[in-house]
Amino acid sequence: MTPNAADASTTFADLALRPELLRALSGLGYEEPTPIQREAIPPLLGGRDLLGQAATGTGKTAAFALPVLQRMTGLGENAQPTALILVPTRELAVQVSEAFHRYGRDLGVRVLPIYGGQPIGRQLRALEGGVDVVVATPGRALDHIARGTLRLQSLKTVVLDEADEMLDMGFSEDIEAILQETPEDRQTVLFSATMPKRIDGLARRHLQDPVRIQIGREMPAPGEAPLVRQSAYLVPRSHKPAALGRVLDIEAPTAAIVFCRTREEVDRLAETMNGRGYRAEALHGGMSQEQRDRVMSRLRGGTADLLVATDVAARGLDIEQLTHVVNYDVPSAPESYVHRIGRVGRAGREGVAITLAEPREHRMLKTIERVTKQRITVEKVPTIADMRARKLELTRAALQESLLEDGLERFRVVVESLADEFDLMEIALAAVKLAHEATGGAADEDEIPEVGSATSREMRGGRDSGNRDDRRGRASAEGMTRLFVGVGRRAGIRPQDLVGAIIGEARLSTREIGLIEIADRFSLVEVPESAANDVIAALRASTIKGKRATVRRERGGAR
The missing domain is CATH 3.40.50.300 (P-loop containing nucleotide triphosphate hydrolases)
Known part of the structure; x- marks a missing residue:
């Protein structure tokens, strides 16, 4: 029935x-x-x-x-x-x-x-x-x-x-x-x-x-983002901890469960994530009921935001504020995958399911897709450039919040005394630099090597060099200008969505589109300066994943 x-x-x-x-x-x-x-x-x-x-x-x-x-x-x-x-x-x-x-x-x-x-x-x-x-x-x-x-x-x-x-x-x-x-x-x-x-x-x-x-799960209306956004990253095993940290830094979950296969892996990964600044707790079968209760109390009370657990230990958990589920390894059976991701996207709330797959596990991803009849999009692991962009985004958000609050007047004397000697823009830039450097951020790690395979290209939609995911982090080319698009990650926007909209509406080819950055509430995309006005007009007159968005040149960009 x-x-x-x-x-x-x-x-x-x-x-x-x-x-x-x-x-x-x-x-x-x-x-x-x-x-x-x-x-x-x-x-x-x-x-x-x-x-x-x-x-x-x-x-x-x-x-x-x-x-x-x-x-x-x-x-x-x-x-x-x-x-x-x-x-x-x-x-x-x-x-x-x-x-x-x-x-x-x-x-x-x-x-x-x-x-x-x-x-x-x-x-x-x-x-x-x-x-x-x-x-x-x-x-x-x-x-x-x-x-x-x-x-x-x-x-x-x-x-x-x-x-x-x-x-x-x-x-x-x-x-x-x-x-x-x-x-x-x-x-x-x-x-x-x-x-x-x-x-x-x-x-x-x-x-x-x-x-x-x-x-089944209630299906979203046409044009709406799915309740559970499912994605995967192909990562060499030795780089998994760094990849997990980067993905979580970009995603910024309210609360997340990371599933591991063994108790030893749970303890080791929880310690690693604590070292990255997350408030991580371990949960596995080797813990007493009293220890389990303390962990769950900290998670539900907001004093922890990351739970690293084995399947057995996490069974039956219902955490209302949970936004992300991460498979640190590809589950050994599609049924396990179904149970894991069932913990998010509940009661109409959006959720995210992420899987870190080693190259040898990519075929299991296809099996899970076939059994669940749901698409798992293979994404690129965030690059160092992505992490720097994310850190700048956080700095900007912190400054915006400060500007909306009271209590700035006592700093006016500093600005006025410097204004006699420096331009106001230079003063602002120096202040932003100090604020940005004070926030710390991800360690200066090496780039995580990209894992490529025929299956991963197939899961990305059959495209290779045409997929815009692989352009993130590259330097801007001459003759390009950057456009601001007022929808981002929270609306389920991915690089390929912007590429598809631009190709379909503005008649550009994939090779003419440059760097794409997806933030929580907006996106930035580079297009040829000569075609910028046509792209703006075309995107303003259309929708991206069913949503109308503000489209303009990035402030401070080429004119």
Whole structure:
């Protein structure tokens, strides 16, 4: 089953949810159901089993939580739970429990998360007092079943959330053992981001005539940037730490996760990134739960902005301020890639997924593209010239912010005393130079060698010397002038977008276009002086990736 466009106007009230749930949703600011909620809630309310494929961030927690709460009777009265939600990690158990509390606050629902690393005595007391919904990791659920403290005879619904993750983590036997303890007439719901054969097998054994739903990420409207911008950089292994630093310096993420394969690599890379000035934290399976909690607290509290982690350690994490996911190595399977990038681009927010690939890994990138049916654009690693331009951009932004604030008057005497001897422009230039040098910046590193291959050229769009990415950092040629274009990286603009617009509208060839620089909010592009006015007129009359932009000569450029 796929979403029906005609159902886009469906409201939560149309789904016949009880008034207490509608009040809670309204109070949380939820106006209309997401596609997976529109498709899943009606059959779940009807008692059907369901097999759903949905990426993280599509709203699947509410898709199963609301029907579970809707169908509950005698809330707060039963000693045994009537719903069991199995999840792969402690973090996800807490998140799902909090969601049940939010949605069921007016119903008085009793929800208990049970997982390893928490004192079992607290869980035992809560179970003895009676709960309506248990959200559990498979290992700890099985432990309580063996103790006789978690009794499942009254269960009406079992939900397997992130089922592929649970199987990947080795919980297959635990899940089978738990399901054996549940009533045969239960409702069974299975959600998974991917559908490998093992999931199909699990569904055939335990679901009865299930409704099947497949929901992808919500597609952007024509002309809009995708919610997750996916790109890759081909980098020799020895240059990966420097390449990562440069990419992050250019991207300037609010918060990012960098995925590594081993614990040793996590520790080593976290130390390297701290040396580059990032507030990096390591997260891997060799850490205690207390250490993990401290790391997550620092990340969520804003005292850390970079998390370097292994896959296992980062499973189930939901970090609201996360903007970037970086694959320090190409994932070994497309399913891992899907799970990693599913952590950004959530709830309508834009996100960025970056992969650093060694030359031998570029074919795996093509496999991921084919399986996910999504384009991964191969970019050029930022050059030293790019880093210098970025540093100048930061200096300019800092000066602009200072000009907009008060408190400048006390420096007037310095400027006035120098103005008798120097031109005001020279004074300003000297002040900018001091401010620029005071900001520090990236170390004066060697250039990172470019990695070329037939596959990388193919992934860039079949162009070689015509691709404008390879012109960044070169010196300007004589007879060229630089144009300011008022859209940049935040609008999803890439060098090839500007090249395509200029070629299509102004009739220049690719070889006539010079240096291109992409900043956050604007871009600079060099064109022949003789064609500058025609290019300006053509771009003003058209759109770039569906957006109209201010186009003019760069101030201070050739006239």
